[in-house]
Amino acid sequence: MPPARTSEAVWLVYARELRLAWRRWGQLVQPVVFFVIIGAVFPLALAPEPLLLQTLAPGVVWVGALLSSLLGLESLFKTDREDGTLEQLLLTGQPLSLLLLGKLLAHWCVSGWPLVIASPLVGAMLGVPAHAQATSMLALWLGTGVMSLLGGAGAALTLAAQKGSVLLSVLVLPLMIPVIIFGARATDLAMHAEDAANAVWLLASLMVLALTLAPVATAAAVRISLE
Amino acid sequence: MATWVWFHKLASPPHIYRIAGRLTLLFTVPGVLALIVGLYGGLVTAPADYQQGDSFRIIYVHAPAAWLSLLCYTAMAIAAAVGLVWRMKVAHAFAAATAPIGASFALVCLVSGSLWGRPMWGTWWVWDARLTSQLVLFFLYLGYMALRHSFDDLSRADRASGVLAVIGLVNVPIIHYSVYWWSTLHQGSTVLRAGGPSMPPSMLVPLLLCFFAYTCCYGALVCVRLRAEVLNRERSPNWLSLNA
Numbered sequence: 524m525p526p527a528r529t530s531e532a533v534w535l536v537y538a539r540e541l542r543l544a545w546r547r548w549g550q551l552v553q554p555v556v557f558f559v560i561i562g563a564v565f566p567l568a569l570a571p572e573p574l575l576l577q578t579l580a581p582g583v584v585w586v587g588a589l590l591s592s593l594l595g596l597e598s599l600f601k602t603d604r605e606d607g608t609l610e611q612l613l614l615t616g617q618p619l620s621l622l623l624l625g626k627l628l629a630h631w632c633v634s635g636w637p638l639v640i641a642s643p644l645v646g647a648m649l650g651v652p653a654h655a656q657a658t659s660m661l662a663l664w665l666g667t668g669v670m671s672l673l674g675g676a677g678a679a680l681t682l683a684a685q686k687g688s689v690l691l692s693v694l695v696l697p698l699m700i701p702v703i704i705f706g707a708r709a710t711d712l713a714m715h716a717e718d719a720a721n722a723v724w725l726l727a728s729l730m731v732l733a734l735t736l737a738p739v740a741t742a743a744a745v746r747i748s749l750e
Numbered sequence: 751m752a753t754w755v756w757f758h759k760l761a762s763p764p765h766i767y768r769i770a771g772r773l774t775l776l777f778t779v780p781g782v783l784a785l786i787v788g789l790y791g792g793l794v795t796a797p798a799d800y801q802q803g804d805s806f807r808i809i810y811v812h813a814p815a816a817w818l819s820l821l822c823y824t825a826m827a828i829a830a831a832v833g834l835v836w837r838m839k840v841a842h843a844f845a846a847a848t849a850p851i852g853a854s855f856a857l858v859c860l861v862s863g864s865l866w867g868r869p870m871w872g873t874w875w876v877w878d879a880r881l882t883s884q885l886v887l888f889f890l891y892l893g894y895m896a897l898r899h900s901f902d903d904l905s906r907a908d909r910a911s912g913v914l915a916v917i918g919l920v921n922v923p924i925i926h927y928s929v930y931w932w933s934t935l936h937q938g939s940t941v942l943r944a945g946g947p948s949m950p951p952s953m954l955v956p957l958l959l960c961f962f963a964y965t966c967c968y969g970a971l972v973c974v975r976l977r978a979e980v981l982n983r984e985r986s987p988n989w990l991s992l993n994a
Contacts, residue, residue: 676917683910684900693896694914697889698921701928708932725931729924740917743834747909 532617533625540629550598554591555637561587562645573650580649581710585703587645588638588663592670593692595634599678600745609745620742627675627738635667651714658713658723665726666706672737673698679741683748701729761838763984770973777973781966788959796953808866810957814964815859816880819887822852822968827919830912842908843983845915846898847975851968853891859884883929890918904983
């Protein structure tokens with residue numbers, strides 16, 4: 524059998540992840556439910572005043588999305604490590620970083636995109652006007668991508684430590700600060716009907732940076748955990 | 751290659767143990783002298799600021815700590831990268847020795863900044879760009895140390911935390927500029943800026959002395975800690991008895 528092309532292998536990893544996610548779709552729904560509940564808890568904790576909620580809305584939406592995306596990260600590599608999949612990926616002879624890129628992109632699709640789709644609902648609860656939703660969703664789409672990629676690297680590092688999830692949050696949250704700043708700013712600008720292009724472009728550049736560097740760091744971390 | 755011999759020699763624990771021992775004194779003496787002179791100059795002889803009065807004097811503690819916290823992170827990440835690339839255990843030991851020092855400097859910077867903020871801004875904490883990015887840097891240190899301590903196996907701890915330090919190094923400038931972009935309330939930089947420093951020499955010289963003293967202090971501390979780290983890692987070999 525001729526050796527498979529790398530693109531094929533990456534595609535296979537990606538497709539496998541999607542198939543697995545589809546079969547365990549209950550786990551996918553939980554972060555989204557969590558996200559929506561966060562959106563509902565804030566008005567209850569504060570006061571249902573539209574002006575107050577609107578001021579807080581960008582921050583709540585983005586922090587909620589960030590925390591929800593952290594929920595799914597814990598289990599990202601766990602089963603793959605337990606059933607030996609990671610070792611098999613290492614043994615394929617294909618570049619591990621690209622294979623893991625496929626896995627991380629799949630994770631973005633199954634955990635990030637549902638948050639993006641749910642975000643107008645959370646936004647509406649907090650009084651984000653309809654004209655801002657499209658920009659906000661675009662920004663969240665990019666932002667969740669960075670969260671998945673960077674968070675994947677963090678998850679791989681804690682995988683080697685075999686310790687709980689609090690460690691993962693401590694590692695990953697400070698690294699996410701630029702995403703939160705640019706993302707919340709984009710939503711905020713869009714809510715005030717101003718040009719949010721700068722913030723969105725900055726998010727896009729973060730995404731490009733994460734796409735190029737995060738798989739390499741993830742691969743290094745996975746190698747450490749498998750030794 | 752003869753030019754790289756010094757570099758390869760650094761990988762040897764007995765060699766680094768001896769060098770660090772000698773360097774400790776070399777850093778301590780000028781460091782302590784500069785600290786005494788600098789702090790005396792800053793806290794006693796320098797004139798009071800025309801706007802901030804005497805409270806500006808906290809800069810002699812605050813600014814060098816901020817500088818050192820960044821220097822330590824860079825040193826730590828570079829050492830970690832060297833350790834990852836050349837598999838140098840001593841480089842990892844250096845990174846491990848540096849992290850708590852850097853975290854302490856970041857904490858000193860935060861606390862002194864907060865004390866300075868009280869008379870200047872009227873509150874203990876202001877979400878201004880530099881304080882905030884310093885806070886994030888402190889969190890990065892905490893994450894690094896938490897990851898390092900969560901391993902039982904030293905070699906894994908070294909490499910995993912090394913990867914994190916390198917990720918952090920890539921992220922530090924991004925975090926810094928994103929936080930700046932987010933807020934620029936802090937007074938402008940006084941030492942490093944176009945057109946020369948905005949301080950008179952009577953204030954500036956003690957400050958520069960303090961920068962020098964803090965850097966030497968870091969050098970001395972890291973040498974001591976590095977020796978302890980090397981000792982801890984090389985408990986069994988008999989070179990220890992030869993050096994004792």
